[in-house]
Amino acid sequence: MKILLLGEYSRLHNSLKEGLQKLGHDVTILGFKDGFKAYPVDFPIEKKWDNGLLKKIKVGVLRVTGFDISSYLTYKQFEKYQHHCNDFDVVQLINENTFFCDYTYEKKILDYLFQHNKKVFLLATGDDYLYVNYYFNHPDNPSVVQPYLAEKIEDKHFSNVLKFRTTPFKKLHHYLYQNIQGVIATDIDYHIPLQNHPKYLGLLPSPINLDKFPKNEMEIKDTIVIFHGINRESYFKKGNDFFKKALDSIKAKHASQIEILVAENVPYKKYINLYDQAHIVLDQLYGHDQGSNALEAMAKGKVVFTNASNIFEQHYQLKEKVAINALPDVDYLVNQLSFLIENPSEIIAIGKRARIFIEKEHDYLRIAEKYTNVWTKIEK
Known part of the structure; x- marks a missing residue:
């Protein structure tokens, strides 16, 4: 099979790629390198305007106009690579917000992927709409929500979690689930909120290249x-x-x-x-x-x-x-x-x-x- 893996968290997609290649499949990874961890990616995307003075300018523009410069620049990087993202038998997204864009530009990227490939699957790993809302509604269940509720983390430092409780990311969630072939959990923490969901395909443990x-x-x-x-x-x-x-x-x-x-x-x-x-x-x-x-x-x-x-x-x-x-x-x-x-x-x-x-x-x-x-x- 020809397989495109989008995004990387904690080397999960790299280990999966190595396993798939050993089984004879053609595998490509596109996306961010997971910050300072710098995992290998075939087609890397970089976060732009994400620190220092440029970040301050970006935040100011976003507050005044609603335009997210980083999302736009990520989309333009994807456009540069999009001819490498066609005609795959399987595309797998590592998260509901694989490209860390706002709703508008994330959806533009997803539209292209859905239109130009055979099957698209989603991983439940990292924070997403179902995971975040489930654990906010079940605060006694151990999760990253607990230190936030204990007021150890300020809202601005928890924005990558809290965003999944907003209307745009709820819309993105529903759009994804209408178009993907199914969702796979990578461990029990993500399995719990997905139980009995019609799109849920089960828990597949994270691969480790022994x-x-x-x-x-x-x-x-x-x-x-x-x-x-x-x-x-x-x-x-x-x-x-x-x-x-x-x-x-x-x-x-x-x-x-x-x-x-x-x-x-x-x-x-x-x-x-x-x-x-x-x-x-x-x-x-x-x-x-x-x-x-x-x-x-x-x-x-x-x-x-x-x-x-x-x-x-x-x-x-x-x-x-x-x-x-x-x-x-x-x-x-x-x-x-x-x-x-x-x-x-x-x-x-x-x-x-x-x-x-x-x-x-x-x-x-x-x-x-x-x-x-x-x-x-x-x-x-």
């Missing part, structure tokens, strides 16, 4: 190394404030037994190597299931503090922990870390189970085959 993560069991010698990777833009959304406080306590409690590594806003290629020497990786809170960063760390046999709730364990019928379910509770995090530091054999055991879990549930070749099965069974 060829890039050779099996390598951990060894613990003198100290236990803890890695904390920070994306400053999503500091509170990921629960980094809780991790920071927990690490401060752990440093005081186990100073001679641990080493702490902290990395902030580093490109993907550097990031995945930074935690090679770590035994424990602190990833994120506020959810049920893991994102790609946690999955890749688990593939390396690390003990990851991430989303791994009872719902996740039940879904995969797990009887033993493959990750530590991280909660927004400093005392809980300190207790979990302390237990592992005091029982290093448990670190080794969980790390082994984490690797086995990724091999069983997230192998990129198996997941790529599942995608092709879903795509081909749906009629245009």
Whole structure:
């Protein structure tokens, strides 16, 4: 098949592309590189007028006229590439707002894609209309909405989430669902709001290219190394404030037994190597299931503090922990870390189970085959 993957979050589409290519398909990625993470993209689109003085001018023009310069410039970049976006058997959008445009220009791009390709599918990953509204209506369910409701995040820093509660993005949602062949969830957090929706095609776990993560069991010698990777833009959304406080306590409690590594806003290629020497990786809170960063760390046999709730364990019928379910509770995090530091054999055991879990549930070749099965069974 000839396949066009649009957009990139946390290397999901790159891993899927690699699996699909191994199965003999022709695959292209077009879109943003996911900010500072700088993932590979065949046809890259850049965010224009998105910082400094130009951003201030853009915001001023938007307030006065309603015209979004960044959206217009993104659309013009797509126009440059659009002759590469024709006649695909399958097009897959990574999100309801793949191009980060306002309603007008996002719809213009989508119109072209729908008119010039056979089938278009949508991924439920990242924030979208159904996800955001579901979790605002269910605030006790762990999600990125919780730190916002706790007033840790200002509206201006939560605009990429809040926009999905506005009328234009509701319109965009309905337009998309009228034209796509179906929507696929990439983990349990996105699966929950989609249950029983007529366009829902099911949950396909994020693919992990195990060829890039050779099996390598951990060894613990003198100290236990803890890695904390920070994306400053999503500091509170990921629960980094809780991790920071927990690490401060752990440093005081186990100073001679641990080493702490902290990395902030580093490109993907550097990031995945930074935690090679770590035994424990602190990833994120506020959810049920893991994102790609946690999955890749688990593939390396690390003990990851991430989303791994009872719902996740039940879904995969797990009887033993493959990750530590991280909660927004400093005392809980300190207790979990302390237990592992005091029982290093448990670190080794969980790390082994984490690797086995990724091999069983997230192998990129198996997941790529599942995608092709879903795509081909749906009629245009």
